[in-house]
Amino acid sequence: xxxxxxxxxxxxxxxxxxxxxxxxxxxxxxxxxxxxxxxxxxxxxxxxxxxxxxxxxxxxxxxxxxxxxxxxxxxxxxxxxxxxxxxxxxxxxxxxxxxxxxxxxxxxxxxxxxxxxxxxxxxxxxxxxxxxxxxxxxxxxxxxxxxxxxxxxxxxxxxxxx
Numbered sequence: 001x002x003x004x005x006x007x008x009x010x011x012x013x014x015x016x017x018x019x020x021x022x023x024x025x026x027x028x029x030x031x032x033x034x035x036x037x038x039x040x041x042x043x044x045x046x047x048x049x050x051x052x053x054x055x056x057x058x059x060x061x062x063x064x065x066x067x068x069x070x071x072x073x074x075x076x077x078x079x080x081x082x083x084x085x086x087x088x089x090x091x092x093x094x095x096x097x098x099x100x101x102x103x104x105x106x107x108x109x110x111x112x113x114x115x116x117x118x119x120x121x122x123x124x125x126x127x128x129x130x131x132x133x134x135x136x137x138x139x140x141x142x143x144x145x146x147x148x149x150x151x152x153x154x155x156x157x158x159x160x161x162x
Contacts, residue, residue, distance in 0.1 A: 002081075002084050002085075002088070003073060003079070003084045003087055003088045003091075004088075005088075006084070006085060006088025006089065006092060007088050007091045007092040007095065008092070009092070010088065010089060010091075010092025010093055010095075010096065010125075010126070010129045011092050011095050011096050011099070013125050013129075014092070014093065014096030014097075014124065014125040014126040014129070015096060015099060017112075017124065017125045018100070018110040018112075018124065018125075021038070021040055021110060021112045022040075022110065025038055025039075025040045025112065028114075030116075033116075034116050034117055035115070035116055035117050036113065036114070036115060036116060037114050037116055038112050038113065038114070039112060039114040039122060040110070040111075040112050041110075041111045041112065041114075041122045042104070042106065042108035042109070042110060042111070043108055043109045043110075043111050043121075043122070044106060044107060044108040044109075046058065055101055055107040058097075058101060059098070059101055059102075062094055062097065062098045062101070063098075065090075065094055066091060066094050066095060066098070069087055069090055069091055069094075070091060072152070073087045073091075076150060076152055077149075077150040078148070078149060078150055080140060080144055080145075080148055082136055082139065082140045082144055083137070083140050083144075083145075083152065085133075085136060086133045086134070086135075086136035086137040086140055087133070087137070088133070089129040089130065089132055089133025089136065090129070090130055090133035090134060090137065092126070092129055093125075093126035093127065093128075093129035093130035093133065094126070094130060096124075096125070096126035096129075097109050097124075097126045097127070097130075109124065109126075110124060111123055111124045111127075112124060113128075141153050
């Protein structure tokens with residue numbers, strides 16, 4: 001249940017932020033000079049415009065990733081809270097960007113966070129949650145999974161009577 005609530009909260013945060021950008025952002029707004037600004041952009045590709053206008057690639061990859069994460073999470077008997085949170089973040093972010101690709105004109109994702117101190121792709125709330133979720137998932141796999149009664153990655157330890 002916590003995973004579903006996390007997914008819902010991430011999707012809502014992402015879609016509300018994008019709605020606010022569409023309704024209110026007419027020009028670039030500096031948040032922290034030379035560091036961060038809000039700049040509306042529609043991205044039909046991925047980072048740095050790679051595979052621009054190949055929506056079917058992202059739709060396919062997103063659907064496969066969303067269903068794979070959901071299925072694998074569903075198969076875990078007693079998920080650790082860190083696993084639940086990371087999967088919720090990744091699924092919510094993926095669904096948020098998928099909503100844009102399906103329902104926005106031209107199939108582009110709305111991005112608006114721009115780093116002014118380096119050349120980095122403009123990104124959105126969904127991207128932030130996907131990144132944090134991926135980072136938390138790596139931490140879970142490296143430090144917690146093997147200690148679980150029902151690990152996701154590592155094999156379950158068999159205790160022998162000998």
